[in-house]
Amino acid sequence: CFPPEKISSVGAFQRLSLSPASKVDPDNKVKLVFGYEPDTEPTVLARGPFTTVRSRGPSVTVINHSNIKPHVHISAACQLYLLLCAAFLFLTAGPRVTYVPPPPSEDEESIFSHYESGVNFDKYDEILVDVSGTNPPPAIMTFDEAALCESLKRNVSKSGYVKPTPVQKHGIPIISAGRDLMACAQTGSGKTAAFLLPILQQLMADGAAASCFSEMQEPDAIIVAPTRELINQIYLEARKFAYGTCVRPVVVYGGVSTGHQIRDLLRGCNVLCGTPGRLLDMIGRGKVGLTKVRYLVLDEADRMLDMGFEPDMRRLVASPGMPSKENRQTLMFSATFPEDIQRLAADFLKTDYLFLAVGIVGGACSDVEQTFVQVTKFAKRDQLIDLLKSTGSERTMVFVETKRQADFIATILCQEKFPTTSIHGDREQWQREQALGDFRSGKCSVLVATSVGARGLDIPDVQFVVNFDLPNNIDEYVHRIGRTGRCGNTGRAVSFYDPGADSELARSLVTILSKAQQEVPSWLEESAFSGHSPSGFNPPRKHFASTDLRKGPQGGFFQDGSVTSQLAAQTAADDEEWE
Numbered sequence: 001c002f003p004p005e006k007i008s009s010v011g012a013f014q015r016l017s018l019s020p021a022s023k024v025d026p027d028n029k030v031k032l033v034f035g036y037e038p039d040t041e042p043t044v045l046a047r048g049p050f051t052t053v054r055s056r057g058p059s060v061t062v063i064n065h066s067n068i069k070p071h072v073h074i075s076a077a078c079q080l081y082l083l084l085c086a087a088f089l090f091l092t093a094g095p096r097v098t099y100v101p102p103p104p105s106e107d108e109e110s111i112f113s114h115y116e117s118g119v120n121f122d123k124y125d126e127i128l129v130d131v132s133g134t135n136p137p138p139a140i141m142t143f144d145e146a147a148l149c150e151s152l153k154r155n156v157s158k159s160g161y162v163k164p165t166p167v168q169k170h171g172i173p174i175i176s177a178g179r180d181l182m183a184c185a186q187t188g189s190g191k192t193a194a195f196l197l198p199i200l201q202q203l204m205a206d207g208a209a210a211s212c213f214s215e216m217q218e219p220d221a222i223i224v225a226p227t228r229e230l231i232n233q234i235y236l237e238a239r240k241f242a243y244g245t246c247v248r249p250v251v252v253y254g255g256v257s258t259g260h261q262i263r264d265l266l267r268g269c270n271v272l273c274g275t276p277g278r279l280l281d282m283i284g285r286g287k288v289g290l291t292k293v294r295y296l297v298l299d300e301a302d303r304m305l306d307m308g309f310e311p312d313m314r315r316l317v318a319s320p321g322m323p324s325k326e327n328r329q330t331l332m333f334s335a336t337f338p339e340d341i342q343r344l345a346a347d348f349l350k351t352d353y354l355f356l357a358v359g360i361v362g363g364a365c366s367d368v369e370q371t372f373v374q375v376t377k378f379a380k381r382d383q384l385i386d387l388l389k390s391t392g393s394e395r396t397m398v399f400v401e402t403k404r405q406a407d408f409i410a411t412i413l414c415q416e417k418f419p420t421t422s423i424h425g426d427r428e429q430w431q432r433e434q435a436l437g438d439f440r441s442g443k444c445s446v447l448v449a450t451s452v453g454a455r456g457l458d459i460p461d462v463q464f465v466v467n468f469d470l471p472n473n474i475d476e477y478v479h480r481i482g483r484t485g486r487c488g489n490t491g492r493a494v495s496f497y498d499p500g501a502d503s504e505l506a507r508s509l510v511t512i513l514s515k516a517q518q519e520v521p522s523w524l525e526e527s528a529f530s531g532h533s534p535s536g537f538n539p540p541r542k543h544f545a546s547t548d549l550r551k552g553p554q555g556g557f558f559q560d561g562s563v564t565s566q567l568a569a570q571t572a573a574d575d576e577e578w579e
Helices: 029-034 076-093 121-126 150-158 166-176 191-205 228-241 258-265 276-284 310-317 339-345 377-391 403-415 429-441 474-481 499-515 522-529 567-574
Strands: 059-061 071-073 129-132 181-185 221-224 249-252 271-274 295-299 329-334 354-358 368-374 396-399 420-423 446-449 464-467 491-497 557-559
Touching: 129 166, 150 191, 150 228, 166 181, 166 191, 166 354, 181 191, 191 221, 191 228, 191 271, 191 295, 191 329, 221 228, 221 276, 221 310, 228 249, 228 271, 228 295, 228 429, 249 258, 249 276, 258 276, 271 276, 276 310, 368 499, 377 396, 377 403, 377 464, 377 491, 403 420, 403 446, 420 429, 429 446, 464 474, 474 491, 474 499, 491 499, 499 522
Parallel strands: 181 329, 181 354, 221 271, 221 295, 249 271, 295 329, 368 491, 396 446, 396 464, 420 446, 464 491
Antiparallel strands: 059 071, 129 354, 129 557
C-alpha cells in the first residue's frame, strides 16, 4: 500500500517512516470529509484488498499478501492513508445489491395468461423451412404428435397453443431425437416453446425431480440468454409449462441479491436459466454443479457468441464437470445467424448438428409494415413528437443509441404529455423491472430503450416501433422491429434515416425490405446504389438470408411439412469441414 521510497532499508516491509500528518494533510481536509481527527482515535481499522491494519500503539504486527509478518510503525499519516484507501474502495465499489424482486404470481390464471394469435397466424403454414444435415427426423403437424405427457399437454392447452408454428414443427422432433440444433427463425415465431417442450418432456419421462437437500444443485438443463429481461421471460415460460409437475426451473441474473437467488436455487433446480455473468458466479461459488447437464441452450445465440459474450461461453463449457459437446445436447436459437457466428458455433456443437432455417432468416417479419423517414439528426425530436401525436395511445417502443439519450428522450416525451418510461443497462434492476411492468400494464404507453430491449422481449400488443437512431448493424434492426408483429399479429415500424450517419446501412435495408415484399423508397435505393453506401446493392435472390455454411448450392426446402427436394443431394456438402 506504500510507495517504495517510504520503506527503510532495515528490511523489506519491516519498518515504515512517514512524514507527520500535517504535511500529508496541511489543510485538515480529511477531518472535514470524514469527521476524523488525526491522532485522536485510539484504534483505526481500514479494510480493503490490502490486509487489515490495526494500530494500537507505536508498532503493530500485520500480515500482508505474502504472509510476511513485518514490524510496522504507523503514524497518523499512515492511518490517514489507509483510511483514504478504504474510503476510496468503498465509494468506487458501488452500493451492495440487496434488491429482491417480487415473487412471480402463483395464481393459475396469471401463470397461463397469454395474448391471442393474430389474423396472420395461419400464414405460418406457408412459410418455407429448410433443414440441412444428415437424417433429420420428420416434422410434426400437431402437438399430439409430439408425444407430450399429460401434464405438458394440459399446460400447452392452458397456454392457448392450438397448433405448432414452423420452428416448433421441426424443432421439437429434432430435439426429441437427441440431435444438436442451430435454429434460425424470425422473431415472435415460438422459438422458446420449441426448445422448452421437448426438454421438459424428456426430464419428466426420466423421472427427474429437484432435490432441496444439497448445497450444490446439479441441473439437467442450462439455458443462457444475453439480457436479464429475456432470461426472466424464458424462466416464466419454463415455469408455466412445468406447472404442476416435479420439474423445477430457477432463474439467476445480475442486479438482484445473490443471497436471495442462492436460497431459491438451493430449494431444488432441474432447469437453470441465467445470464452469463451470474451463472458463472454461481458455479464459482460452488452452488451449481455441471456434471449432470444434459442440455445446454443458447437463446439469441448470435449475441451469446459475439465478442461480448464469447469468452463467458467458453468459460462455461470449459468449467469443471461440464460434459463435453459429445456428451451433452447443445441447442442454439436466434433470429439472425451471421456466417462468422456459425463458424464460432462449431466449437460448441457436434459435427452432425442440424441447421433449421425458417422463413426469411435474418430478415424482417412480413407482418411488420416498415416505413423510413429521411430526417437530420437535430430534427428527429420534433419528428418523433409529431409521429406520436398521430398514433394516439398505441403501445410504442422507441429505440435510441445511448443510455443517456434514452432518459433524455423519455423526459422530453413526458413533458409533451406522453406517459413514457425508459429501460437501459445503467438503470437499477428494480427500475428496469418497474419500467417493463408499467409498459406491459399500460400505465406508460411509450417505452424508450437501448439495445437491451431489442432482444427477445415478448411484450403483448406492441403496435408501433420507432427507430429514433438506426443501429450499427442490420441484425440489430431486425431484432428491434421484431418487438411488434409477433405471433401472427400485425405491427408498424418507422425508422428515422439520417443520410449523414446511416448510409452504411442503406444496402442492407433495401435487402430487408425486398425480402419482406415491401415497398423500397426511391431515395433509399438511390443511396444503396450510390457511392455513399460502402458496397453496391445486389438484389436478393435467395429464399433464406442465412444458410448453413456446410451446405452446397443444392438445398432441401420444406413447405407444409413435405419435402420438395431430396435431402440426399445435400449429404456431401453437409459433411464438409468448417473453414
